[in-house]
Amino acid sequence: MxxxxxxxxxxxxxxxxxxxxxxxxxxxxxxxxxxxxxxxxxxxxxxxxxxxxxxxxxxxxxxxxxxxxxxxxxxxxxxxxxxxxxxxxxxxxxxxxxxxxxxxxxxxxxxxxxxxxxxxxxxxxFEPARTRVLEKILRQFRQNSLAHTSRPDLDALKRRIKGAEQLFLENLHKANNAWSKTFDNESELSGLPSAFKQQMARQAREAGHTGWRLALSDESFGIVTGYADNRLLRQALYVAYSTRASDQGPHAGQFDNGKVLQQLLDDRHQYATALGYANFAQMALEPEQAESAEQVTTFLRGQLALHQSAFAKETEQLKAFARLQGFSELQPWDYPYLTEKLRQQAAGTSRHALSAWFPLASTFTQLLLIATELFGVDFIERQEVATWHPEVRLFEVREWDQLIGYLYFDPFDDANRNGYPNTTTLRNRSITAEGRPRYPIAILHGWLPRGSGAQPAVLDHLQLRILFHEFGHCLHHLLTRAEYREISGITDLSRDTSEFAGMLLEQWCFSKPCLVRVSKHYQTGAAMPEKVADQLLTFANTQASWETAVLLRNALFDMELHRTHGDGRSVQQVFDQVNAHTGHLPVFVNERWPNGLDYMVTGYAAKIYAYAWSKEWALSVLERFKRDGLFNPATGRALRETVFGPGDSRPLSESIAAFIGTPPVNAPAAKPEDRGVAPSSLN
Known part of the structure; x- marks a missing residue:
């Protein structure tokens, strides 16, 4: 050609x-x-x-x-x-x-x-930004060139690590596809949302069946365990999901990730120690804001301690409610179901009824307008420019009528693809040697369900949070003023830095003024009344401790696994001990959650803590917005200039301190490389 x-x-x-x-x-x-x-x-x-x-x-x-x-x-x-x-x-x-x-x-x-x-x-x-660029480049060389010059076998080891990570995901995908159930009697699906049943019917037709077909996925797990009145159905899906790709469950021994994960941990540890680190966790944390695995572990255990009273209160509340519902003994697959019922009772409304106020199209428009008000940038849709799919939308991002970047919005899921909501990038901002700007490009993959018929795509509160979270990542990427590729893009940030903007914007979803502002009932076009907004917040805040417990458990497990590797415990033993320490979460004897924890192989190994860590920093920043006003343009522009603008030219803790006036919670002291000094283990 x-x-x-x-x-x-x-x-x-x-x-x-x-x-x-x-x-x-x-x-x-x-x-x-x-x-x-x-x-x-x-x-x-x-x-x-x-x-x-x-x-x-x-x-x-x-x-x-x-x-x-x-x-x-x-x-x-x-x-x-x-x-x-x-x-x-x-x-x-x-x-x-x-x-x-x-x-x-x-x-x-x-x-x-x-x-x-x-x-x-x-x-x-050199200005600090150039110094920071050189520090990052040299650190990357040290982690790679040492393997090349002194241990050629480590290059093969690194390839094996990548192969194991890919195999883990392939096994998980195969395990999901291997399980399904078909139903001819709709009464067995009592309690499931009508839109989900329509999706099941469509999947049955595509598979050549009549009736309804239930597939195994993150979505089906959440919906069935939360809504299905059929207890045996909840149990079947819970067991299949919690034992995916393992030696237990309906496909025991097939697609087993147990040995894959163990070999992966061995190889990661070997690679890290060959480069002079004590363990993989220490190597993974080198570019992070957190100083050490011990600091992260102390932070996570502190978070657990802070939430213990809420855990105990909500457990007793749920058990009391269960007794009133006729449950004499609770199983793990009963907890999400009863939690949803209790939320409905407390709020006086259902998740489905509340989602009617947030049609995707108008909600996203309002989200763009909030960004315009806070940060002084406009989003101009370019419908005439071709994208990779007819449903994908392209926006120019402009400031003072000058182009500063591009945003693609890829809203919907696809039955032919295996994906999840996330943000990717096609280009970082940079200025060439000739002074020409390269504009950043961000892609928001919403992975949201499509509407059907007269029912447009609508968002429940969790989906609304996801949309705000991913849009926060996009803003972080697009609103930087950093001039060098290595410090301008979100993919080049540490994990506990890159999650900050998403966690921050997500907090707007817990504000009544914001909920009212972005709402528009898909049938009437009316904004949400404040009374309904109060109901939504009651719904969202009732029995919220389960989500917190899962995050802290997974983060502690991830860090403990990589920090203490080689101490004689198996992966499952580490998980069981961390789960027991966490408390609160119900346990099914054959669960194999580590075998399906894809965070372990998608760039979050020894870094799952970043969600909890960055949320604490986001809450520190949110306090200023609460004081000044959630939609205060001056405060929004201050955030843009002090936090988003510098990119990775300085540690996030310094940028947040400049914004709020004091160091954020858990801000570590400057690390050696932040002071321009190479860590001793790499000398």
Whole structure:
């Protein structure tokens, strides 16, 4: 294929989605890799005598930007489009691309050039943002080049780790697909929402059956255990879900992640100790705001202690309610069901009735308007620009009528894809050596259920929180003023930093003025009355301790597992002990929750704590908004300038301190690399 005909090799501000086909990727990658190798050789040759910022750092940034953009685009389209051609394109390109990126991260001559620049006299006068960029680059080199120069076998070990993580997800996906139940009698589905039953009927037809088909997924687990009056159905789904990919349950021994997880932990520990770390947790926490695994563990245990009284109160409240409902003995699959009933009783309304006030289309419009009011930016929809799916919406983000970034909104789930709500990026903000801006691109994948017939897509309170949370990530990415790729994008932040903006914006969902503002009944168009908003908040805050307990348990388990690996305990033993320490949560003897905990293999290993940690910081910031007004433009702009604007040019704790006037809760002291000093374990 002539290069001039390949859209992936042509300059563009936004990907030309209408023109891109699977066959374009492999020849484009051939050209990109060849050109990148030549550019690297030229940089090494010309910078050998005297490395400079523009001709080393920014020149290499051009290469990394091109490679990362290609990778992000391939990942997006290969997951969004079905067919053998797209699977083959991913197979042909992904490993080659990642091998080349690994080669760059392990290149000893590049490492030496960056180190010489950092040690030079001119670097002593760099602005803090440039110093931070060099610190991050050198830290990445140390974690990778040591494996390349002193232990070649560690490169193979790292590949094995990636393979095990992928196998874990594949096993989980197969376990989900292996289980289903078909129903001919609708009475067995009593209590389930009508929209969910319609979805089950559609899935049955697609599978060639009549009646209703129940599949195994996060969504079905939450809905069935929360709503199904049929106790045996709740039990069947609970057992299947809690034993997925394990040696227990209806598919015991098939797709078993037990050995996969154990080998993964062994390999992670071996890799970390070979690089001079005490354990994988210490290595994982090096770029984080948290100082150590011990500090994280102390924080999480402190959070548990703070919530014990609420745990005890809500447990007794639920058991008393259960007795009134005729339950003599509670099983784990009864707790979500009774919790939902108790919430309805306390609020005087149902989750379904409350969701009618939040149709997705108008709610998202109001969310954009809130961002406009708080941060002074406008979102201009570009319907004439092609995207990768007709339902995906594109917005230009403008400030003072000047373009500053792009937002794609990909709202709905897809039965042909295995996904979850998340935010991805196609490009970080940066300024080239010639002074040209590259505008950031964020994608909000809502993974929300579609409407049907006269019923549009509507959001319950949890889905509303998810929408706000993911939009917070998008704002964090789009509103930065940082000029360098390594410190401007959310994918380059530490986990306990990147979760902050999502956790912060999510808190608006617990504010009555915000709920009223974003609401619009899908049938009448009326805004939510304050009385109904009070009911919603009562519903959301009743029996909320179960969500807190699961988060703290999983975070403690994750940290304990990676911090104490090799002490003789199995994965399940660690989980059982942490679960017992957490208390509050019901236990079924054959549960194998670790085998389905995908956070362990999706970039959150030893970092699940980030959700609880960043929430505490978000609550500190929220106090100023409560004082000044949740929609106060001056406060919103102050947040943008002091927290979002600097990006990762300084620790988040410093940015928050600048915003609220005091260090946030649990703010650690400056780490060695934050002071420009390499950690001793890497010297």
């Amino acid at each position: 002539p290069h001039a005909d390949n859209p992936l090799l042509q300059a563009h501000d936004l990907p030309p989605f209408a023109r891109i086909q699977a066959r374009h990727f492999s020849p484009a990658l051939d050209r990109i890799l060849a050109e990148s190798r030549a550019q690297v050789a030229h940089i090494i040759k010309t910078q050998a005598a005297f490395p400079t910022w523009d001709d080393l750092v920014l020149a290499m940034d051009e290469i990394h930007t091109r490679l990362e953009g290609f990778d992000a685009l391939l990942d997006l389209l290969a997951s969004a489009r079905s067919g053998d051609a797209w699977a083959q394109a991913s197979l042909d390109c992904t490993e080659r691309l990642h091998d080349f990126q690994r080669w760059l991260r392990q290149h000893p001559e590049l490492f030496q050039l960056y180190q010489r620049l950092a040690d030079s006299q001119i670097a002593q006068h």
